[in-house]
Amino acid sequence: MFQIATIPRLDLNTELFVVFVQEKFVKQRTKSYADFPKEIRGALQMLFSLRDFKGKLFNNRVIYPEKENGVKRILVVGTGEQIKLSPDEFRNLGKLVAEKQEELSVKRVHLCLANMGDFREDFIRYFSEGILFQKYRFEQFKSDKPSKRKNSRFIFLCNRKEYTPRFRQILLETESIMNGVHITRDLANQPSNHLTPSALKDYVKRHFKEVRNIHITILDETELRHKRFGALLSVAKGSAEAPYLIIIHYKPVKKTTKKLVLVGKGVTFDSGGISIKPSANMEEMKYDMCGAAAVVGSMDVIAHFKPKFEVIAMIPAVENMPGGKASKPGDVVTAYNGKTIEIINTDAEGRLILADTLAYAAKEYKPKIMLDFATLTGACVVALGDKTAGLFSNSEKLTDLLKERGAFSGDRVWPMPMDDIYNKELESDAADLKNIGSRWGGAITAAKFLEYFVNDITWAHIDMAGTSYNVKNLDYLGKGATGFGTRLIGRSLKQLEKMI
C-alpha cells in the first residue's frame, strides 16, 4: 500500500502528484516552492497567479500541466498558515487525498514531502493512518456493492538527503496497527443477530487459528457455572444466546513471567434487560461489544509486534435481554471472588460481567498490569463527550503513560477521580455491594465498582462509551465503529514493556 522513495528529478512518471502548500507559498509564488520538481513549477505558478486558490487548510485543486510529460495530474492541497499541523489534521488530509484518488480513479499516487520541513515523520505516520481509515468500508450486508476497489499505492517522495530508513519503519508500524483497527471496526459494526457471543467466539478461534504464539481457550456456560462466574451468568440468563469467556493468550518465544491482561466488554446487544432501555437509538446497543472488539484487534497487532511479555486478552461475551429467566431488580448474585452484589438495575450489566472476569484474571494470571476497555456508562459520555474516553486507574504511573499514549495515538483518554468517598454510594442493605450508585457521577461509581474485583493489581479502566462509534467532527474516523482502543494499545506496547 505504501512506499517511500527519493524524488527522481527527471522522468517523474505519475498519474497523480500531490503537493502540499502553505498560504505563504501561494502569496510568494515563485520563491518558496523551488524544491518541487521542475516540471511541476510551471503549473503551480499558473494556479497561484490566478489567486483563486489561497492555500487554506484542506482547500484543494486538481490541475493539469500544460506540457505533455510524465506528470498527468497535480493535486494541490492547502495546509493553511503552516506546514506543521495537528495529528488529526494530518489524518484528515490523508482521508482527503484518498478520496480524491478514488474520485479520479487513480491507482498510484505520488506524495511530495519536499517542503515538509521537520514534520516528515509525523506527516507519514498520521497521513497514512488517515488514508487507511478512509479505505475501510462496512458493506457486508449491501446488495449493491460498489465496484471492487482497486489496490492503490501511495508513494511518499523525499529528497535523497532527507530520506531516512525510519520512515519505512513508521509506515510498517502504522499498517500493522491499522490492520488491527480494521478488525476492531469490522467486529464492532456487525449487527447483533449476526455477531452473537457464540459467533464472536467462532471468529476469534478462526482468526487466530494459524497464528503462532497465540492460543485460544473458550470457557462455555457449564465451565463458567463450575467456576462460579455468578455475576456474568446473571446477565446472560435473560437471553437465548449462550455466554462465553473468550481467552486469547499471546506468549513470546522467549519464556517470561511478565504478563499484561486486557479485558474487553463483550455485550453483543444491550437491551437493558428487565430495566429495559427506551427504544430511541436502541439499535446503537449492538456496539456494546466495542471493548471486546478493541481487544481482539489489539491481539492481532500484538501477534505482529511480538512484545517480550505475555498478553492475555479476556472477553466476557453475553447478550443482555429481558427473557423469562432474566435477572430482576433486587436479585442478589455472588461474583467469582465471593462478593455478593444486589442488582438494582439490570442495565448496569457491563460491570457485572467485568467483575467476574477481572477477579478471575487477577487470581489465575496475577498479571503486572490489567487494562479493561468497556462501553460502560452514558454518564461518561455526558462528562467527556465523544472525543475522549474516561481513564480510571489505581496507578499514577499507568495513568500518565496512557494519557500520553492516548494523545499520541489519537485514542484520547482523560484521568477521572477515584477517591474512596465514592464507595459509599455502592453500599447495599441486602448484599456486599449494589450495582449502581446515585444519579450523579455514574462513570466514577461504575469504575469504583470494578475496583472491588482487581485486588491490588496495577489496573486501568477505560470507559469508551462515547468514543467507540458515530463520533462527530473527526472526519477521518468515518461512520459507525471507530476502532477506539486498538491504536491506544498498539502504540503503548513499548512503554508498557518498561512497566511490566
Ligand code: BES
Ligand atoms: N452499555 C451501556 C452504556 C452506554 C450508554 C454505552 C450509552 C454507550 C452509549 C451500559 O450497559 C448501561 O446501560 N449503563 C447504564 C448504567 C446505569 C443503569 C447506572 C447507563 O449508563 O445508563
Ligand code: ZN
Ligand atoms: Zn446496560
Ligand code: ZN
Ligand atoms: Zn452495556
